Amino acid sequence: GLSPEKVNSICQQVGDVQVAILNTPRQIIVSGIGSSVRRAMELSLKEGALDAYILPIATSYHSRFMKQSGIRFLREIKDINLRDPRIPLISYLSLDRIPNKKELKNVMANQLSGPVLWVDLIKKLSNSNTRLFLEVGSGEVISRAVRWIDRNIEIANTATKVKLLKAIESYRRLRNSK
The missing domain is CATH 3.40.366.10 (Malonyl-Coenzyme A Acyl Carrier Protein, domain 2)
Known part of the structure; x- marks a missing residue:
């Protein structure tokens, strides 16, 4: 590029x-x-x-x-x-x-x-x-773009039910660590 x-x-x-x-x-x-x-x-x-x-x-x-x-x-x-x-x-x-x-x-x-x-x-x-990025929607385009910018960022998304549940768990873990 x-x-x-x-x-x-x-x-x-x-x-x-x-x-x-x-x-x-x-x-x-x-x-x-x-x-x-x-x-x-x-x-x-x-x-x-x-x-x-x-x-x-x-x-x-x-x-x-x-x-x-x-x-x-x-x-x-x-x-x-x-x-x-x-x-x-x-x-x-x-x-x-x-x-x-x-x-x-x-x-x-x-x-x-x-x-x-x-x-x-x-x-x-x-x-x-900012410790957790959440992509809301059916795809993962934004998640991939964020990883190209900074591989250390934690990203969760809602593309599937399983991923949505993982996103909720990531948020809870982050909230409880404060």
Whole structure:
């Protein structure tokens, strides 16, 4: 895989495409106009990328092309009554804690057009003494991505009933060790 810096350089060279998600140190998703994404893929392969392919998504998520959608989304959710977060929420855009419901709405809207700093988020959580990561859902994609970033992180997921029971046990063990 190519470094994030190299992929960013290719995106700048091509134009109308940008780094959208840093999934792992060497798995980078770009987003933008279709022809520009294809050109960035070609250049990435020429520069030594191991693989490059088009993801089957409907639009250019996590890119500047979604800015207006974020503004419309914020207008739509402005009257929804949220509560201030009771557990710490960290933005994958800024890596900062989301302190209140107003900021939460802004972060939710900005997520449409901002890059996902997944690698930096996982490193920050790991360095802040987060001891258990829980993947909720039917797959294990996030668990695998976290392991590529830090093999020492304990990860539990809910992909199957057996794994859900193991996740509950991991949480109980962690809670009881405090």
